[in-house]
Structure formats: C-alpha cells, structure tokens
Amino acid sequence: KYPLNMKKTWILNFSLFILQIFTSSEALDVTQYGAIGDGVTDDSQAFLKAWEIICSGAGDGQLVVPVGMTFMLQPLNFQGSCKSNPIVVQILGNLVASSKGNWKGDKDQWILFSDIEGLVVEGGGEINGQGSSWWEHKGSRPTALKFKSCNNLRLSGLTHVDSPMAHIHINQCNDVSISRLRINAPESSPNTDGIDVAASSNVIIQDCLIATGDDCIAINSGTSNIRISGIDCGPGHGISIGSLGKDGEIASVENVCVQNCNFRGTTNGARIKTWPGGSGYARKITFHGITLDNVENPIIIDQHYNNGDSDKATDDKLSAVEVS
Template sequence: MDFFMLLTYLFSLFHNNQTGPSHSSPDVNSKIFNVFNYGAIGNGYADDTKAFMDAWEDTCNYIGSKSTMEIPQGRTFLLQPIGFHGPCKSKKIVFSISGNLTAPYAPYQWKCNEDYCHQWIEFAHINGLYIDGPGTIDGQGPKWWSLNCKKYEQACHRRPRGMVISHSSNVHISNIVVKDSPNFQMSLEDSKWIFVKQLTITADGDSPNTDGIHIQRCRNVFVHNSNIHTGDDCISIGDGSKYVNISGISCGPGHGISIGSLGRNGSKETVENVIVRDCIFRKTDNGVRIKTWQGGRGLVRNILFERIKLHGVTRPIIIDQFYCPHSQCNNHTDAVEIKNIMYKHIHGTAVKKPFVELLCSKSVPCRDIYMNDIDILDQDEGKGKKYHKRSSHPPAECINVRGESNGAIKPKLACLDSERH
C-alpha cells in the first residue's frame, strides 16, 4: 500500500470512529454526587482534598448507567495532589467542573509522597470518563517556574504535571480551562479512544517545559478546536502513540506541534499514523516539527501536516534527526528512521531563515518526504516592507532527504524531486 492509499485509509478510519466505542443506553438510574455534601468548603484556602476523595468514592462505586461528581460554579476548591482511580461501576462517569480547582500556591505547600509530586490531578483506570466544564483548573505554576534552580535543583527537575489521564479508555474532555501547571498542562498516557475538544490551555510564554497536551503511549486520540498558549510545545506526541488526529488548534505563543523528541539515550521509540490539519500558529518558535536524538532507534512514519496557517513563525517546518538541546552532544551513526511524511497546503509568514529545515542522518536518511503547495514568505516581505534586514541563511536547508514535491513550493527544496505530470 503506497502512502497516498494509506492516507485515504487513515481518513476513513478517523471519520468512522469520531465517537469511539458506543455506549448508547439511556441515562436511567443516574445519580449526582455534589462535593458540598461531603464537606467541601470552596473558599480557595481550606483543603478540600478529602471531600473530593469521599465524593469520588461514591461516584465511582455507584451502580447505574451514569454517575456524576458535581463541582459547583462560583466557588474555588483547593486540592493537594489527588488521584481519581477506577475501575468504576457505572458505564458513564461524569466529572462536572463548573467551579474552579486550584493547586497549593507555593511549592513548599504541596503534600507529596516522598517529597516528589509526579502530578497534581490524575484520572486512572477508568472506562467511560467525561470531564466537562466550564470550570478552570489552575496549577499555580509561577512559583515553581521562578525557583532558583541552583539552590533548589531537585525541585526544579521535579515540577509536577497538571492533569494526567492514564490507563483509561473512552475518555471525553471538553469545555474546560487548564492553566499554569508547573510542568505539562495535560498529559495523556497509556490510554485509548480519547476525545479532547474546545479547551483553553494557557501558561506563560517563557515558562519551562509546560507542554499544552502531551500524548504518550496512546492510540486513537482526537484533539480538536482548542486554543493553546504555553512556554513549550502546544502539543507534543511521544513514544508509542498511533492513530492521532489533531485539528483546529490555535497555537501561540509556544513551540508549535511536535513529534518527539524520540530516541534519547539510544532508546527505541515509535510514532505512526498522525494527522495534523487546519491549525494556526501565531508567533511560535516552531511550526510543525519532528525531532529525534542521535543514536536513537525506532520509527516515525505516516504523518500528514495539512492546511497549516503561519503568522510570524520562527521555524515553520522542521525535521531534525540531530536533536540535542545541550551544549555538548556526541555524534552517532544510529538514528530513528523517518519516512512517509507529507506536507500539504502550508501558507504564511516566517521571521527567520531557514523557513524549512530537513536535517537527516547520512546513515539513516529520511525517505518518502512529500511536499505540495508550500508558500512561506519572509514576514517583512509579507507586510510589503521595502527595507528589511536580510539574513545570510538560505530559505531552506535539506540534508540526506529523499522525496518529491508537487505544485508551487516556496522556498524551493533542491533535495526533493519535482513530480512530473
């Protein structure tokens, strides 16, 4: 099966499975468990962790078609690190966030096991979970980000993730605001059939390692129609992820949408069958990126980036098989294999050359790289400025790449064969 046939298959798969596994039974024998009935205060200062745990225990153990844990609007609930774990007895578990959830204000106020907070809020081992808004989840990250890392090195390396979904299936997340988590804002791990839509995710543009949504070891993931503004990747796709469909994302500030990094310390890691389409990048450090470490092993394949709009992006298109964010990096001959990557209808402006960087290994070159209808202009040219600073860098760099281009391509890529008609 060639790449184009494969894409057709992937589109049909995504289209036919937009709702995931079917649970069509009516909501009879449903029940609502309000956290106020379990002693929650909701003033933003009193610790409501125990009340939430008690409410969750009843919500999860209720036998019926639908069980709802209700967090009322107009109040703010302070929570220490907390885990909402299944398996649960109802087919549909609703976590209704109308109010606001807040983490402890300062790092020293967090109560963690062995002084290490892996995450703040975790949902695990649940089938049929619905998390809905319009409430806000505030991870109180600024105090973590401002730590003096020379003095508090251990704490800097252990910033907790905000909201984690793990070992779960048929998960629906919608209409919530996630903000200022110390580390990843939301992390989807070891799960399948996850549907995310209409989220607002925010963190300071210079906040460290605050990926908006991180996807790891998941399959059948759909992320749609969300606004993400962070200090790192708006969405990052890590090892073991497959059948991921991302669309309608407004990204910026941030580092764009990334696959990787993969292959660190010689590890074998794989990402395959990913679609990113109809996304807008505004003043991001990167646009669409694939990054792998030298010396790594594994595979990135069957990736489509389509209908992407760029507004003042620094590095719009990147494949980097030499990723190493450190000052001292060793050369290796091994590399994560990258093949069957398609870029279609990518238009807009960039602020720094090169606009397209395809940097691949001599020993494991990138294969079957396709580009169609690419139009990336210098931002100053796009604004019609008569005088602007010219860069000595070429508009495109291409090393050890094999593939084809079709239609108008700007900037030109000498390494891709021009397809004849």
C-alpha cells in the first residue's frame, strides 16, 4: 500500500495532468494578429498572418473570426499544404469584400482555400461579396468563395450573400460535405450560382436555403457520386447538370442523385443543359421526391444550350453530350 501522502501527491498530479489536457487547446483569433473588424479597414494581411500560424501547426488548428465584428478583405489565398489536420475555421463574425472600385488582385475569386486536407469552415457568420457593383460589369467577375484541391472538406452554417458571380465553387475536391447554408442574391443578379461543383467526387450537399439569380446548384464536368437533398431553391434557375460540352469539350458527369428538394418560383426545376458540338456523357442522373411550385420549366433537358449567345447556336454541330 502507498503512504497517504503519496496517494495525495499522485491524485494531485493526475488532476493537473487532466486539467492541462483540457486547457492546452487554444484557438487563434484573427484580432490577435492585427485585424480591426470595423468593416472599413483592410484586414487582409492580418488574416494571412493568422493563417500562416495555423497552417504551420499552432493553435490546435483552430482559427476564429469573432462574432460582432465585420472584416473587410481584399482577394485572399489561404494556401496549403498544412501541418495541421484538421484545420477548423470558425466564422462567427462577418466577412465583406472590397468594393469593385477598390478591388486589388485576382478577379477570378475573392477567397480561395487551396491544397488543404481536412478543412472545416463553419459558423453563424456572413460572407458578403458586395456583388452589386459588379453585376453590370461585362468583364471578369470573381467567385466569392472557392475551394480547390481540398479533400475531406466540411462547410456548414454560414450565410452567403451577393456574390459578384458564383457564391461557392468546389473544384478538384474529394469527400465534401456542405450543409445548413443560406445563400441569397437578387433574382435579377447575373450568374450568381449558389453552389458550383466541378471535377470533384463524393460530394454531399444538404439542408440549404438558396435564392439567387442563376442555378441554385450546378454540377459541372468531371464530377461523380453527388448527393443533393433537402434543398429549398427559389428564386433561381433550378438544380442543373451542366452546362456541358462548351467549345467542343469532352464532358463527364455521373451518379448524381437529387432528392427531397423544393423548387419555388424558379425558372427551372430539374435541368440538364449541354452545348452543341460537345461530347462525352451525363449518366445515372436521378431526381426524385421533388416539389415544384410555380416553376416555369419543371423538367428540362436542353441539348442546344447557348446561354443567350446566338452566334454559337449553329445547326451544323453533329456531336452532342449523351444524356442517359
């Protein structure tokens, strides 16, 4: 048997060890690195500095954008690969893009996460793309939030508003879960897709409210094993496969299941769109358990899609993407 004082020492040391386990994990806050959060000051460099620290393995891989603050950001690339896995980005406050007149840098996207394994982006905050100043612009317009080559990706809980172009773009990703998002833009806003998926596989999109000026969800070439459920879509252009086959593209989309979705006041419901002159296939596409209310084209398969470009709507294209 141990002496009484040795028992007390062991119990005390064990308690301190347990306490250390539960207090050693400390998330990093962007304000620790100079972010002001007044909605006017450019906080881009502070965010990049915080990301560099998190990506290197500090802060238990958790980065917090605090509630009650608004952070104005120029185009940013949160680049991997990272030592931390997973990395959890909690957006509790609001992110707002620079206006078009003050935009600096890449016009392809505003916020880019690339080459990151095990990324989680979540929270109750808002991502505002300030799109109204871009919508009449004829040139390049940025996607608000893009994920490229991010496997094991989780995105949930956020509100996305007024992107200059698509709100969310998933590209070259595998094992993706998107849930409980709100995406809003005016019905008249051009090309403001809710969620675009391209060249990706094993993607789940569920329980989202999407109201935009274009496709609520668009599944583009190179995608497979896509599950979409519990989506409230409208206004917008529906849930679309494509467009596929533009400029003679060899396109492929397969194994897409859309179920238990509601379409209200949309231009389209279930939609497949392909360009004349393309080739490839869209196969094993299923829509079931969908509700359509005041939908102009409940089900539409358009194999002569031209997106309003009459110069490309020629009748001499013999090839087409096979739909089955």
